[in-house]
Amino acid sequence: MQEVSQNQIGEIVEHYKKILGVTPRQTKLETILPEEWNNFCLKNNLDVRSEGIFLLRNMTAYVNRGSNTPELNVFHEFFGHGLFCEYAQESRSLTRLERRLMNDEITEFSGRSFSGEDLQKFRKNNPNFNLIQKQRQNNLRLYELFAIWTEYYLSKHLSMSDKFKKKYDSAPKEIKECIEGLLKYQKENGELALFYEFGMPRYPTKERIKKLLENFSEDLLKDVKMVLIYGSRKPYSDIDLFIVSEKTGEFSNNWIDIRAVTPRELDYKLSVFDISFTDPILTGEIIVGNPSELEKERKRLLQQPITQEAVYYNAIHSKEQRIYAEQYPSGSKKHGIGMSYAHTFMKNAIRLSQGKRQLTKTELLR
Numbered sequence: 632m633q634e635v636s637q638n639q640i641g642e643i644v645e646h647y648k649k650i651l652g653v654t655p656r657q658t659k660l661e662t663i664l665p666e667e668w669n670n671f672c673l674k675n676n677l678d679v680r681s682e683g684i685f686l687l688r689n690m691t692a693y694v695n696r697g698s699n700t701p702e703l704n705v706f707h708e709f710f711g712h713g714l715f716c717e718y719a720q721e722s723r724s725l726t727r728l729e730r731r732l733m734n735d736e737i738t739e740f741s742g743r744s745f746s747g748e749d750l751q752k753f754r755k756n757n758p759n760f761n762l763i764q765k766q767r768q769n770n771l772r773l774y775e776l777f778a779i780w781t782e783y784y785l786s787k788h789l790s791m792s793d794k795f796k797k798k799y800d801s802a803p804k805e806i807k808e809c810i811e812g813l814l815k816y817q818k819e820n821g822e823l824a825l826f827y828e829f830g831m832p833r834y835p836t837k838e839r840i841k842k843l844l845e846n847f848s849e850d851l852l853k854d855v856k857m858v859l860i861y862g863s864r865k866p867y868s869d870i871d872l873f874i875v876s877e878k879t880g881e882f883s884n885n886w887i888d889i890r891a892v893t894p895r896e897l898d899y900k901l902s903v904f905d906i907s908f909t910d911p912i913l914t915g916e917i918i919v920g921n922p923s924e925l926e927k928e929r930k931r932l933l934q935q936p937i938t939q940e941a942v943y944y945n946a947i948h949s950k951e952q953r954i955y956a957e958q959y960p961s962g963s964k965k966h967g968i969g970m971s972y973a974h975t976f977m978k979n980a981i982r983l984s985q986g987k988r989q990l991t992k993t994e995l996l997r
Contacts, residue, residue, distance in 0.1 A: 635702045635789075643710060643785060651826060652834035657690045658713030660705065665697025676747070685712035687729045700798050706785040711778025720830035720867050721773060725766045732759040777829050779806065780813050784822070821846030827886045832866030840872070840918045843887075854878055856894055857924065859915030873911035875920070901932060903944040906979050907972075909990040932990055942984045949976035 644654045663671055671693065672679040675686075682698035685691070685708045692708035694701055716722045732754075739753055754760040767774075779799075786795040799810065817825045823843055827833060840860060844852055852858075854877035862871030869883075874891040882889040892900070892908075900908040912928050949972075956969025975995060982989050989995040 635705045653718050655713050657717055659691045660709045661691055662694045662696050668695045683708040687716055700794055703782045703798055706782045707778045711781035715774060715777045718832055721770050728759050728763045776809055833870055835860055835870050837918050855919055857920035858918040859911050860918055861911040861915035873915055903941040906975055910992050913991050937983050942980050945976045945980035949973045
C-alpha cells in the first residue's frame with residue numbers, strides 16, 4: 632500500500648505554515664508494520680481493529696502500515712488529531728490536563744510496581760483524570776470531524792481525492808452529512824474560515840485577511856476605501872476589522888468582528904471623538920487602502936478642536952449604553968458589553984470636558 636513520503640509530509644507542513652502560520656511542533660509520527668500492530672495495540676490496551684491512533688500522552692500519531700489507506704490515516708492522526716491537540720482552542724486545556732495527570736501518576740507510582748487495576752483505581756479518584764474524561768466527551772465530535780475533514784483537505788491537496796471518496800463511501804449517514812456540511816461551509820466562506828471555526832489560532836497577516844474577506848464578505852469590498860485590523864491581534868482573540876466603505880453593516884461570530892461604516896459616518900464620528908471610531912483609526916494597521924489617508928485622519932484627531940457637541944455626544948451615548956445594558960441580566964455578555972461602553976463613553980466625556988485627548992481605549996482606561 633502507498634504511504635505518504637517524507638517529501639509529501641514536508642510539502643504539507645510548508646502548506647500549513649503558509650496558510651495558517653502553524654506547523655506540527657510537538658506531534659510525532661510512527662508507522663508500524665502490520666505484523667507488529669496487534670502486539671502494539673494489546674500492549675497499550677487499544678483496539679486491534681483500528682488503523683491508526685493518536686496518543687495525547689506523548690503527542691504521537693501511530694499508523695498501521697498494513698491498513699487499506701495508510702496515507703489517509705497519516706492525514707487523520709498526525710495532521711488531524713495532532714494539529715488539533717497542539718493548537719485548537721478547545722483542545723489546549725485538555726493537553727495541559729493530560730500532562731498534569733501524567734505527573735500525578737509518576738508521583739503516585741514512582742519506585743514501585745503497580746497493576747492496571749491499581750492505575751484505574753487511582754485515576755477514578757483523580758480530579759485531572761475526571762476533567763479529561765469530561766472534556767473529551769464534550770470535544771469528541773469536533774475532534775473527530777476536524778480529523779476527517781483533514782483527510783479530505785489533504786487528499787485533495789495531494790490529488791488523492793479518489794481514495795478519500797472510496798474510504799467514506801460506506802461511512803454512516805451521520806458522518807456523510809457532517810462532511811457535506813463542512814464542505815458547504817468551506818465553499819461559501821473559504822478554507823481559512825473553516826480552520827478558524829474549528830478553533831485554530833489566528834495569525835492575521837495582510838494576505839490572510841484579504842483572503843478571508845474575498846471569501847467571507849465579498850460585498851463589503853466592492854466600494855471599500857479602507858480596511859483596518861485593530862484590537863489585541865492575539866492568536867486566540869477575535870479578529871477585529873474596521874472597514875470604511877459605501878456598503879455598511881456589522882458581522883460577528885466566535886472569531887471575527889467586522890464593522891463597516893460609510894466615509895460620511897466616519898467623518899462625523901471622528902469630529903465628536905467617538906472612541907469606537909478613534910480607537911481603530913489610531914491603533915489599526917491598514918490592510919486595504921491608502922496609508923496617507925489613514926495618516927490624514929490621525930493628524931485630524933490630534934489637531935481638531937474639542938467642541939461642546941463632542942462632550943454632549945459622549946455623555947448621551949454613555950447613558951444610552953447603560954439603558955441598553957440594563958435590558959439584559961447582570962453578568963450576561965450583552966450586559967457586560969453595554970456597561971463597558973457606558974463607562975468608556977462617560978470617561979471620554981469627562982476627559983474631553985477637561986480638554987484632554989485620550990482617544991484609544993488603552994489611554995482612556997489606563
